[in-house]
Amino acid sequence: MPKERIFNLPNLLSFYRLLTFPYILYLVVIGNEHLFSILLCINLVTDILDGLIARVFKLQTKFGARLDSIADMGTYILALCGIFVFKWVFISSSGIFLWLFLATYLLTYVVSFVRFRKFPSLHLYSVKIGAYVQGIFFFVLFFWGFHLVLFVLAMVWGIASYLEEVAVLLSLRELRSDCRGLYWVLKERN
Numbered sequence: 001m002p003k004e005r006i007f008n009l010p011n012l013l014s015f016y017r018l019l020t021f022p023y024i025l026y027l028v029v030i031g032n033e034h035l036f037s038i039l040l041c042i043n044l045v046t047d048i049l050d051g052l053i054a055r056v057f058k059l060q061t062k063f064g065a066r067l068d069s070i071a072d073m074g075t076y077i078l079a080l081c082g083i084f085v086f087k088w089v090f091i092s093s094s095g096i097f098l099w100l101f102l103a104t105y106l107l108t109y110v111v112s113f114v115r116f117r118k119f120p121s122l123h124l125y126s127v128k129i130g131a132y133v134q135g136i137f138f139f140v141l142f143f144w145g146f147h148l149v150l151f152v153l154a155m156v157w158g159i160a161s162y163l164e165e166v167a168v169l170l171s172l173r174e175l176r177s178d179c180r181g182l183y184w185v186l187k188e189r190n
Contacts, residue, residue, distance in 0.1 A: 004061040010054035011064045013046040017071035021078065028081045036082055037142035043075050044135040051128070065177040069121035072131070076105070079138045090146035097155035104162035111166050116175040122168055123178050126161035133157050 020039060027036040050068055054060045083091060083098070091098060112120040137154035140147060164182050169175075171185050179185055 004063055005059075006061055006063045008054075008059045008061075008064070009057075010050040010059050011061070011067055013050035013053070014064065014067040014071040017043050017046055017075060018067075021074040024078050025081065028078070028085050031085070033082075033086045033142075036078075036086070040075075040078055040082060040142065041139050043078065044138060047072060047075055047131070047135070051123075060178070062177060065121045065123060069119065069123075079134075082138075082142065087141055087146065090141075091151065094148060094151060097152055097159075101155045101158045101162075104159045104166070108162050108165045108169065111169045112175065115169060115172075118175050120165065120169060120175065121177045122165055124161065124165055124168065124181050126157075126164050126181060130154070130157045130161040 020043065024036060024039045024043070027039065047068075050064075050071075054064060080102070088095075109119055112118060134154045134157075137147075137150050140150060167182050168179055168185050171182065171189065172179070
């Protein structure tokens with residue numbers, strides 16, 4: 001089996017997100033919403049770019065998939081910290097959607113760890129689309145304000161996509177990356 005070339009632009013972009021995580025979290029702690037918002041949005045853009053560049057230029061690696069998943073988790077943590085510290089007053093009346101989203105998100109990690117003793121990096125299409133919708137929501141929230149319809153759309157799509165991820169995790173015999181979706185996993189089994 002050929003050795004993976006892990007030193008590439010998509011992996012550098014994911015690594016950038018990991019490196020900036022402590023500083024952006026520090027911005028939340030000190031209450032610097034403006035700089036936090038700018039750097040969070042840069043992280044959201046690099047999240048889009050790393051996957052796009054990897055696919056277009058055939059630079060996908062198992063290492064990169066895992067690194068991207070860890071960086072994604074960091075970006076989610078930052079966005080959620082920003083929401084709770086800077087924007088909760090606007091979201092609290094509809095907070096049940098956020099709590100359900102978080103519960104299904106965490107459920108994917110619990111199921112994966114219980115079944116495979118590893119954290120998932122499935123990269124389902126529904127989760128990727130959800131990440132774009134959620135990224136748009138975060139961007140709009142931190143630069144233009146809270147929009148209920150966009151928030152509900154981002155949360156409901158996220159809940160549905162993470163429930164699909166749980167179903168995929170329960171259907172797989174062994175953990176792997178880039179599963180596309182439940183339809184394809186079930187099709188492969190038959």
